Amino acid sequence: MQETANILKDHGIRPSLQRACVYRYLRGVKTHPTVDEIYSALLPEYPSLSRTTVYNTLELLITNDLAISLDFGDGFLRYDADCTPHSHFKCKGCGKVFDVMLPPPDCSQMIPAGFTLMGTSLYMFGLCDKCACKVAD
Numbered sequence: 001m002q003e004t005a006n007i008l009k010d011h012g013i014r015p016s017l018q019r020a021c022v023y024r025y026l027r028g029v030k031t032h033p034t035v036d037e038i039y040s041a042l043l044p045e046y047p048s049l050s051r052t053t054v055y056n057t058l059e060l061l062i063t064n065d066l067a068i069s070l071d072f073g074d075g076f077l078r079y080d081a082d083c084t085p086h087s088h089f090k091c092k093g094c095g096k097v098f099d100v101m102l103p104p105p106d107c108s109q110m111i112p113a114g115f116t117l118m119g120t121s122l123y124m125f126g127l128c129d130k131c132a133c134k135v136a137d
Contacts, residue, residue, distance in 0.1 A: 011064040021046055022057040023066065032070060032078040032097040070097065072123060087122040093131025100124065
């Protein structure tokens with residue numbers, strides 16, 4: 001927990017117990033959880049935790065470059081503590097989101113003169129290997 005607290009401090013975030021547990025959880029999973037999934041996972045160990053605290057902590061992590069939010073257009077955001085350039089693949093069968101370690105495309109030549117590109121995102125959709133096998137059967 002001390003390592004997590006130090007990372008939060010290094011990014012200008014006061015490391016409360018709730019903030020540290022949310023960030024530690026997010027760093028430890030690769031499922032790109034929603035607010036509700038994070039809240040449900042942490043509630044048994046931290047019964048005083050609220051959804052609002054989880055949401056506010058995630059917003060703080062995003063503002064301080066410790067997390068990103070992913071919007072696949074299905075009505076809720078997913079979160080990722082991996083802020084390195086990479087893409088995401090969402091399975092239309094099971095709904096899982098996978099990291100694709102392919103850097104987002106360089107779009108700097110495509111934007112109008114005078115614009116400043118600050119980032120890109122690439123979302124891919126299809127069927128994961130398990131769901132594709134079910135369709136083939």
